[in-house]
Amino acid sequence: MITDYRRSKQLQKLVQKLGLPDNAPVNWLLLDLALTHPSISPRENYEQLEFIGDAVVRMAASELLFEIYPNSSVGEFAAIRSVLVSDRILAEVAKSYGLERYLLVSNSAAADTAGETSRLADAFEAMLGALYLSTHTLELIRSWLDPHFEQLAAEIRQDPARQNYKDALQEWTQAHYKILPEYRLKEETSPIHGDAHRFIAEVWLQDRQLGEGTGRSKKAAEQAAAKQAFAKIMSDK
C-alpha cells in the first residue's frame, strides 16, 4: 500500500526514469504492489502482477520482432524471444533503471544475493503487468522497452552464440509433445585441444534423432545440434 508521500514520490521518479510523461495514466496502486516483494506481505505483493507481466513481456517481445524482422522465420523469432524474456535479460534491463532501489523487500530476503536476478526479473515483470493494466495497452511499455529489446535482438542475431537454440527447441518440444529433447554427447577419441569439432552432440526426441552438431565445448556442440534440429522442425512444419 502507498502509505506515505515518500513512496509516492519514489514511484513517480521511477516512471520519469522510464521516460514516461508526468501525466502518464499510471495506476500507482498497482505499480506500488508490483514493487513489493512477498517477504514484505504474504498477500499484498507482486506475485499476481508478475503472472500477468509474464504474458505482457512475451507479447511486447513478439510484437516488436514481428515489426522489425518481418521476413524472419518463426524459428528465429522463438529463439530470440526465449533470450529476451529470460530472467537474465529482464534483470539486466531492470538494473539499468536501478529497479532494486524501488523494490520493497525484507532485509533477510535482500540478504539472499543469489536470488537477486530472479527477484529483479520477477519485480520487473510485475511492473510490466502494472503498466499494462493501467491502460490495457502496451502504450506505457513499448516506448522505453523497445530500444532495449531492439538492441538485444540485433546482438543476438549477429552473435549466434547468444542465440539460445536449446531453450527454443525445448520450448517447442514441450509445447508440442510435453517432453524434453535429450542430448547425447560423444567426445572425439583423439582430441586436439581447442579443436572446433572436439565434441559431437546428437539431440533426440524419443526415438527420433532431430539434429547433430559439433563444437569446441559440450555446450557449443549441444547448441549446434539444437540449431540444426530447430531449423529442421521449422522447415518441416
Added chain:
Amino acid sequence: MITDYRRSKQLQKLVQKLGLPDNAPVNWLLLDLALTHPSISPRENYEQLEFIGDAVVRMAASELLFEIYPNSSVGEFAAIRSVLVSDRILAEVAKSYGLERYLLVSNSAAADTAGETSRLADAFEAMLGALYLSTHTLELIRSWLDPHFEQLAAEIRQDPARQNYKDALQEWTQAHYKILPEYRLKEETSPIHGDAHRFIAEVWLQDRQLGEGTGRSKKAAEQAAAKQAFAKIMSDK
C-alpha cells in the same frame, strides 16, 4: 492474399459470428493470413501470427483470471491458465465457431485428421494474433473469448480433476530450474480394485521431494502429488 470477393465475404461472416460489429476495425489482410495454412503457401501463412497469438491468448487468459478471481493464488491461476491455453481447449473454442470452414488448407494436409486439433489451435491462435494487431488491444478479442474462458475456468475450479497440476508444475520447474519434475510411482502391495489410494506417487525435483499423492489410477496419484507440490511451492515463495 484476399484474391476474391468470396473470401472477403467469408471472413466478414466469421467476424459476425464472433459477435463483432460490422464496422469493427479488423485488419482483413492479417485475418486472411491467419486462416491460411502453410500447406497453401510456404511463405504467406499463419505461422508468424500464431507466434504473436500464442502470447495474446496467454495475456487474455491472465487478465481475465486476475479480474474474476482477484483472491486466487498465482498457483491456481497458473494451473487454470495452462488448461485454458492448451491446444485441446483452443481447438474446442475454434470448433464452436466452425473455424475449420474458414481455414485455407491443401487437400493432403486436410486429410491428416490426426493433426486437426493442433491445426485448429494454431489457426485460432493466429486469428487472435491478427485481431490483436488490428487495434493493438484485446478489444476485438475479449468480448467474445471471455465468456468461453469464464465458463471453462469455473468448470476447471469446480472439477479438480480437470485442473492440470502436472502441467502447471512442469511449467514452473521449467521456468525456474530448466528441468522437469520426476514422478516415482508405487503400487500398494495388496490392492483392492477401485481403491482410491491404490497408487502412491511422489514427485521429485532433483534430490528434493516436492509432494506425494494417492489415487485410483497412476495419473490421479501423479496429479495429487503435483497438486501438493504446487501448493507447497506457492506458499514457500
